Amino acid sequence: MENKQISDRVIERLPKYYRYLKDLCNSQIQRVSSKTISKALNITASQVRQDLSHFGGFGQTGIGYDTEYLKNVMQEILGINKPHVAIVIGGGRIGQALISYKGFADENVFVKAVFDIETEHLKSVTGVEVYNVSSLEEYLSKNHVDIAIISVQKEFAEKLAKRVVDAGVKSIWNFAPIDLNFDGGVVCENINMSESLMRLIYKAHQS
Amino acid sequence: MENKQISDRVIERLPKYYRYLKDLCNSQIQRVSSKTISKALNITASQVRQDLSHFGGFGQTGIGYDTEYLKNVMQEILGINKPHVAIVIGGGRIGQALISYKGFADENVFVKAVFDIETEHLKSVTGVEVYNVSSLEEYLSKNHVDIAIISVQKEFAEKLAKRVVDAGVKSIWNFAPIDLNFDGGVVCENINMSESLMRLIYKAHQS
DNA sequence: TAGATTGTTAATCGATTAACAATC
DNA sequence: TAGATTGTTAATCGATTAACAATC
Secondary structure: OOOOOOOHHHHHHHHHHHHHHHHHHHOOOOEEOHHHHHHHHOOOHHHHHHHHHOOOOOOEOOOEEEHHHHHHHHHHHHOOOOOEEEEEEOOOHHHHHHHOOHHHHHHOEEEEEEEEOOOHHHOOOOOOEEEEHHHHHHHHHHOOOOEEEEOOOHHHHHHHHHHHHHOOOOEEEEOOOOOOOOOOOOEEEEOOHHHHHHHHHHHHHHO | OOOOOOOHHHHHHHHHHHHHHHHHHHOOOOEEOHHHHHHHHOOOHHHHHHHHHOOOOOOEOOOEEEHHHHHHHHHHHHOOOOOEEEEEEOOOHHHHHHHOOHHHHHHOEEEEEEEEOOOHHHOOOOOOEEEEHHHHHHHHHHOOOOEEEEOOOHHHHHHHHHHHHHOOOOEEEEOOOOOOOOOOOOEEEEOOHHHHHHHHHHHHHHO
């Protein structure tokens, strides 16, 4: 949709703007300046204005930004104004935590089903359909799915991700400790807890 | 204790080098070149050599790197050659998933205890001690803890993080969807699933 | 020896910061 | 009007890439 290429650095900050604007709206604050945003997010005011200007001019010279309006703009830029359907692959502890994760509502994401090689232990899980992973392709042929959440052990992650991609899913949210990458318009975000933990320990030893 | 300042970009890649070297060692491969590493990690060979050279010269001109040796070097650089003690604050689903997360062993991290405002539901959790969060300070005064893992709702995250920092913990691993930052030698890594999900949706709409 | 590959220095590229005219 | 603040252009800074002498 937008076709200007936005750098990863900017993309990383977009959700932070949104999060802060949501807070401001909840606090009934109606205006905000780039300077105020910059202090809250620990970046420079120049950067805030530069970042936003990639998408348009949303402020008023001399006045600042309307929080409600800018929040809605950010929602649209991020694409979270429209609902997205997700499935969870892997019903282990992390998978189960994700199924019951309240935060999805904020992003307009709905988890519809969970798949595992063994479904007995998922009987008590509520709010989602439970399937054996063998019926993955059949399910995907009958149901539109925007996002596949991969929460299996790393040995199985790549293969399962390929299966959902082959079945037409365009977005992969991967929690296994390997980097997944696809081409052909398939996007992927890796949450690699193991790497994060290593960086934490590294930083602890520096300071 | 290295005192040269290493950029965040480099720090982000360090765990990836380690992860790849571990794989090579497991596959009994004894030598590797910066070119091979670069292909596996989708970066340039120049960058690999540049990154490593911040810490020393670990290769042999004309030959490459010894995988076993470089793996051990990376372990030391990251600081994961020595064990670290962790506690989990918040025994909800994410907290429980973390307690049973096998990956910790790879990083030499041991979760010793979990704290919650209500401990009844944690009776069946094995392998860690269970405490009411009211005894947090007492516990920390008697036990050395390297890392506090924050897995509570965002409303409570900041306050609890402050409590453990005041009690002397130097590393915070935060899973609540807010950015925590401290000074005075306290380091923090934020795993913000909500932001990651938003970036995924953003990227899906670009391509 | 010829080919491969390191570690490092220099060149390039891109992101951040600063500056400022426009204007509320 | 004076002060505040935007959006944008230019300057700076830092990270990535390229080049190459050293050498196995």
